[in-house]
Amino acid sequence: MTGMDHPVSAVAGSGAPRRGGLGTLPSFRWVAIAVILVGWFVYYPIVDNFVVSTTNQDIYTGEIEYVGLDNYARLLDDPVVWISLRNNLLYAAISVVFQVFAAFLLAAVIEGLESERSRRFWRAVYFVPSAISITVTGLLFYFIYQPRIGLLDAGLSALGLGALSRPWLGSEDTAIYAIIAMSQWQGFGYSTLLFGLAIQKIPRELYDAAIMDGAGPLRRLWNVTFPMTREMTGLMIIVTITGAFQVFNEVMVMTAGGPNNSSQVLGTWLYQQGFIQNEFGYGAAIAAVIFLVTLVTGMAQLWYTRHRRVQL
Amino acid sequence: MKRSSHVVAVAAASALALSAGPGSAREAVVADPNAKVEYSGTLSILTKFGLQQLSPYFVNVAKEYEKLHPGVKIELIQESDDSVKGKTKTLVASNSLPDIYFSWTGSWGENFVRGNRAVDLTKVVGPDTPWGKTLSPAAVKAFEYNGKLYGIPLYLDAKFMGYNKPAFEKAGVGVPATFEKLLEACDALRKGGTTPISLGNKEAWPAVHYAGQLLAYNVPTATLERDFDPARAKFDDPGYVASLAQFKALVDRCTDGAAVNGTSYASSLQAFSNADSAMYYQEIIEFDQAASADTKLKGADFGFFRLPPPAAAKGDVKAIEGAPEGYMINTASKKIPLAIDFMKFVTAPENARVLSAPPYGQPSAAIDGASEATMNPAVVAGLKDIASASYLMPWLDTANTPRVAAAWLSSLQALVGGTMTPEAVMAEVKKASAADAKRK
Numbered sequence: 001m002t003g004m005d006h007p008v009s010a011v012a013g014s015g016a017p018r019r020g021g022l023g024t025l026p027s028f029r030w031v032a033i034a035v036i037l038v039g040w041f042v043y044y045p046i047v048d049n050f051v052v053s054t055t056n057q058d059i060y061t062g063e064i065e066y067v068g069l070d071n072y073a074r075l076l077d078d079p080v081v082w083i084s085l086r087n088n089l090l091y092a093a094i095s096v097v098f099q100v101f102a103a104f105l106l107a108a109v110i111e112g113l114e115s116e117r118s119r120r121f122w123r124a125v126y127f128v129p130s131a132i133s134i135t136v137t138g139l140l141f142y143f144i145y146q147p148r149i150g151l152l153d154a155g156l157s158a159l160g161l162g163a164l165s166r167p168w169l170g171s172e173d174t175a176i177y178a179i180i181a182m183s184q185w186q187g188f189g190y191s192t193l194l195f196g197l198a199i200q201k202i203p204r205e206l207y208d209a210a211i212m213d214g215a216g217p218l219r220r221l222w223n224v225t226f227p228m229t230r231e232m233t234g235l236m237i238i239v240t241i242t243g244a245f246q247v248f249n250e251v252m253v254m255t256a257g258g259p260n261n262s263s264q265v266l267g268t269w270l271y272q273q274g275f276i277q278n279e280f281g282y283g284a285a286i287a288a289v290i291f292l293v294t295l296v297t298g299m300a301q302l303w304y305t306r307h308r309r310v311q312l
Numbered sequence: 313m314k315r316s317s318h319v320v321a322v323a324a325a326s327a328l329a330l331s332a333g334p335g336s337a338r339e340a341v342v343a344d345p346n347a348k349v350e351y352s353g354t355l356s357i358l359t360k361f362g363l364q365q366l367s368p369y370f371v372n373v374a375k376e377y378e379k380l381h382p383g384v385k386i387e388l389i390q391e392s393d394d395s396v397k398g399k400t401k402t403l404v405a406s407n408s409l410p411d412i413y414f415s416w417t418g419s420w421g422e423n424f425v426r427g428n429r430a431v432d433l434t435k436v437v438g439p440d441t442p443w444g445k446t447l448s449p450a451a452v453k454a455f456e457y458n459g460k461l462y463g464i465p466l467y468l469d470a471k472f473m474g475y476n477k478p479a480f481e482k483a484g485v486g487v488p489a490t491f492e493k494l495l496e497a498c499d500a501l502r503k504g505g506t507t508p509i510s511l512g513n514k515e516a517w518p519a520v521h522y523a524g525q526l527l528a529y530n531v532p533t534a535t536l537e538r539d540f541d542p543a544r545a546k547f548d549d550p551g552y553v554a555s556l557a558q559f560k561a562l563v564d565r566c567t568d569g570a571a572v573n574g575t576s577y578a579s580s581l582q583a584f585s586n587a588d589s590a591m592y593y594q595e596i597i598e599f600d601q602a603a604s605a606d607t608k609l610k611g612a613d614f615g616f617f618r619l620p621p622p623a624a625a626k627g628d629v630k631a632i633e634g635a636p637e638g639y640m641i642n643t644a645s646k647k648i649p650l651a652i653d654f655m656k657f658v659t660a661p662e663n664a665r666v667l668s669a670p671p672y673g674q675p676s677a678a679i680d681g682a683s684e685a686t687m688n689p690a691v692v693a694g695l696k697d698i699a700s701a702s703y704l705m706p707w708l709d710t711a712n713t714p715r716v717a718a719a720w721l722s723s724l725q726a727l728v729g730g731t732m733t734p735e736a737v738m739a740e741v742k743k744a745s746a747a748d749a750k751r752k
Contacts, residue, residue, distance in 0.1 A: 056751075059405045060427030062338070146579075147571035169514070170574025172731055258516055259573035260726035275401045277714040278423075 046291065053284035060278070071285035081286065084264045087176045088293075091183070091265065092244035098184040099191040100236045106188075107195030108225055112217070123196060126189035134186065138253030141182040145169050145254075172262035175255050179263060183250050187243075191236055198232035199225060234305030241301075242294040266290050338428035341643040343436045349649040352383035356410030357654075358400065360637070362390040365601060369672050370658075377657050384650065394515065404429065411645040412655065415463055417454040417635045418711040419540070430462040430640040436652055437461050443656055451636035451677040454704070463638045464655045465677035467667060469595050470634025470698045471521055472616040474602050476609055479506050479590040487615070491526075491558060491622040498566035501590045508566040510589035512580030513573050516721040519728055520708045521633060522562065522593060522619070523720070526555035528631035528705035529621040536627075540711050542748035547738055551626055556727060556734030558622055563728050566591070570729045585609050593619065595634070596694040600673030603690075616690055618697060630702035635710075636677050712745075719744035 053072070056065045075081050110122045129137070144151040145168040153165040168178040202225065210220045226233075248267035251257060257264040257272060264272070266286055274283030359370050367390050374386035389410060391399045396414055403409045409429060415421045424430040437452055438444045438461055444452060447465060455463025473494075480486065480497075483504040488494040498508035513519045527536060530551030539545040563569060572580070584592035585607040594602060603614035621629040641651045657663065664681025667674050670688055675681075675695050684692050698704075709717040723740040726732035732740075 058427070059401065060423045060429060062427065142576070145574065147568060147574065167568075167571035167574045170571045170729065172726070172729055175574070255574070256515065258514065258722065258725050259729050260722045260731060271398075272718070275398045277718055278401070279715075280405065 049284050049287050049291070052281055053288050055281045057280045058278065059280060067281065071282045072288075074282060075285055075289065080261045080264055080269055081266075081289075083261060084266045084269045085289075087263065087265045088245050088247070090176065091180055091247055092241045094180050095184065095187065095240045095244050096237060099187045099240050100233060103188055103191035103236075104195045104226075104229065104233065107192045107199055108221055110192070111196050111199040119196075123193055126192045128189065129186045130190035130193075132186065134249045135253055137182060137186050138250055141178070141185075142169065142254055145178055169255050170259060172259055175259060175263040179250050179254050182254070183247070187240075191240075194236065195229060195232060198229040202228045231305055234301050238298050238301040241297045245290050245294050245297075338643055340428050340432060341648070342432040342434075343641070343648060343652060345436045345441065347649040349653045350647070351381040351650065353647060353650070354385045354387050355412070355647055355650055355654055356387040356389065357412040357639075358389045358391065358396070358403065358410045358414055360391060360393060360396045360414040362392040362395065365671055366674070369667060369674075372666075373658055373663055376663075377654060380657075386654070407644070409642045409644065411642050411647055411651045412639050413642065414637070415455075415640045416637055416707065416710040417463070418706045419713055420710040421455060421463060421640065422457055424640055425457040425462050429643055431643050431645075431648055432460045432462060433464065433641065433652075434461045437464060443659075446661070446678055446680065447659065448636070448677045448679060450704075451638070454636050455638060455640075463640050464659065465636035465638040466659065467597065467638075467674040467676055468634070468636050468695065468698055469597050469675075470632045470694065470701070470704070471525060471593060471595055471619070472694055472697070473509075473591055473619050474584065474594050474599065474614060474616045475591045476584070476587055476589075477613045477615050479587070480615075482506075483590070487617045488620050490620050491529075491562075494620050495561060495565050498562075502565075507568065507583070507589040509562070509591040509593065510580035510583035511563070511567040511572045511593070512575040512577040513725060513728055514576045516725050517707075517709050518577050518580075518593070519559070519563075519724040520717075520720050522559050523555060523724055524705055524708040525619045525631075525633040526558050526622075527552065527627070527708070528633060528703065529625040529627045529629055530555045530558075531627045533628050533631070533703055536705070539745070540706075542713055542716065542745045545716075545742075545745045545749070547742045547745065552738050553734045554622075556724075556737055559724075560727055560734065573725050573729050587613075596691060596698070597674045599690050599694065600670045600688055604670065611688065611690070614690055616694060628703050630700070631705050632698060632701040632703075633705040633707070634698065635704055635706050638677070713748050715748050716741060716744045 054066060054068055056067050056071075057063070106126065110119055110126075113119050113122070132140075147153060147167045147170065148165070150168075152168065153162075156162055156164050166174060168174050206224050206228070207220055210224050215223065246267060247265050248271070251263055251265055251268045252271075255263045257268045261269075266289060270283045270286040270290070273279040273286065357370070357374075361367050361370055370388055370390065374388060378384055378386060387410070389399070391414075400409075400413065403413075404427075415424060415430075421430070435441065436443055437447065439449050439452065448468065451465035451468060452461060452463075454465065455461055475487075479501065483497070483501045483506065485497040485500050488497050501508040511518060531549045532551075535549045535551075539547050539549075563572070568575070580589070581592060581594065581598065581602060583589045584594075585602055587608045592602060599614070599616070603609045603611050605611070618632060639655060641648055641655075645651055659676070659678045659681070661678060661680040664676035664678035665683045665686060666672070668676045668682045668691070669686040673688055673691055675687075675691055682692065682695060708720050712720065719741045723732055723737040727734065727737050
């Protein structure tokens, strides 16, 4: 008997299967709707995207030309793809530093505070930016980065560092860093909150034992807190890296990928190709790259986490 | 193994079948002037009037039409100048274009014609038809493709340099007659502590608008029009590089320089309205936003002039950059006669005059759609300038193919930022055009 043949009642162990009605439905039928929905809305678009990426489509005329892997070959010769990939990697690397490791340290500090009121206060302080919509945050930072009159340049001038002022979003050298900085400001508190929850679940006895063994705060952080939050750390690394490869709104709101494509990321370049330049096949090839990068990252990290899991 | 291969094959086949997303070829549809109008059902329309100031226009017209025809419901999809581009393409890709939709002229509109998505309106809006006689012939002709008319022009648009009269007086400068004099005026204004021109180029098209007008002055019209077509384009006229060098000089001497790439065009319009800058290069349809009773810059202090041509210009110095903007009717619409009837109502003189007057300030393409008594005098004067122009230079980003337009947009940002020379910009444009020609 295969799993598909199990009557639901038998699986549930509620006595003899009833004849007629829902009780006789094979378990597959119970999940069939969910399987169809997931297949149709999640897996079919993925397959379809790969199919579209082997074509050149004209959305106006409906003409479809099958071009095999030409769009993938074109990716290699497109300098903006490499700029975008570099920007996504920068986004991922900087985000992992701030939203995983720095957030972990901050969470450890906050959860180490004696007073529950203080802990609640600091959690809230760091979480507030995450509650603001990305579009609003983008506009807020657009004004902060405004040349001369923006908060950043005004602050630098007030500190006697006016020479550092520059068109943060208008310069090809700084635009992507300005966007990444904004993203850290927004995402940092959310990661801190999640790490805080993971730290709260660590049994108190482990810390007590470590203290009895003479371990100081740093030793406890390294030998207790860090290993006991490894799963959360792994999860946060996956979420952060995949998030960095799916970034779109921040860039669109602040620079739209400019100036001169210097702040393009794969997501915005995909949009530019598909919806502005009418190159849907090529856009689908870019989407396939994003999918593969995030899939490989996620699988690698899951594998690593599973093999390094700490069992209590 | 065999079973799983079969499943994959079925999935792939189904994906292939469904990925014919854009749909099969469509038949051309010709509007019948004698078709009976059924006043019932819902009529959908995609407009470019999503901005707060403009959105009431279609809302009010729709209400009036619904009042006249109680069986009809008008469904509005209102987008802004920037968002309408993405929205339109999404609707095209999903075969969900509404009955009536906004369109620019040039290659933008041509796409709908090429895909048989725009109804041939020649028999209802042509110059000899009752409706055609009520519209500006030049505006109607701007939507002509392959000798047929596909669009209903709603308003005229062109680019002018708006200026702050008191700022000019304070700096002791007059309206410049040549491009070189404009640069000198910028120097004088800057010396007096005023930002000469506010330019926001975050969206990249504002720089393209400057370049477009300068190209019209420096490159012969026939050469420009040849170069719009990738199959024939050469981009070898020296006027191209000269125009870009002039634009770079303007950026360096008149604006905040590279910083403008990080400033939005809305912010720069705001700076001009707040009297923080002396000039702003704007469309005639923005005159009422730039100076009004609600802005620091009042209507009486607002003046405008055409971007002055360089002394050694070899192109058409009487050309103005601009084009009418209008609407097309979806060939897939089940209510084409009703859609035509609604657009006749929108362009009727009483509604056209409302459109031309503040707060909308969109100079109607209807011949009786302008009333000097109710319109902003600057808009009236601008319309006379448009009428006297020898050539309407289309927007570079809608006249060119999307790939060439993208090259103009990003390369001009680099020119503004100082990371590309005029020659390098032209090399990028040529490369994009050659790639398009190869593809076709």
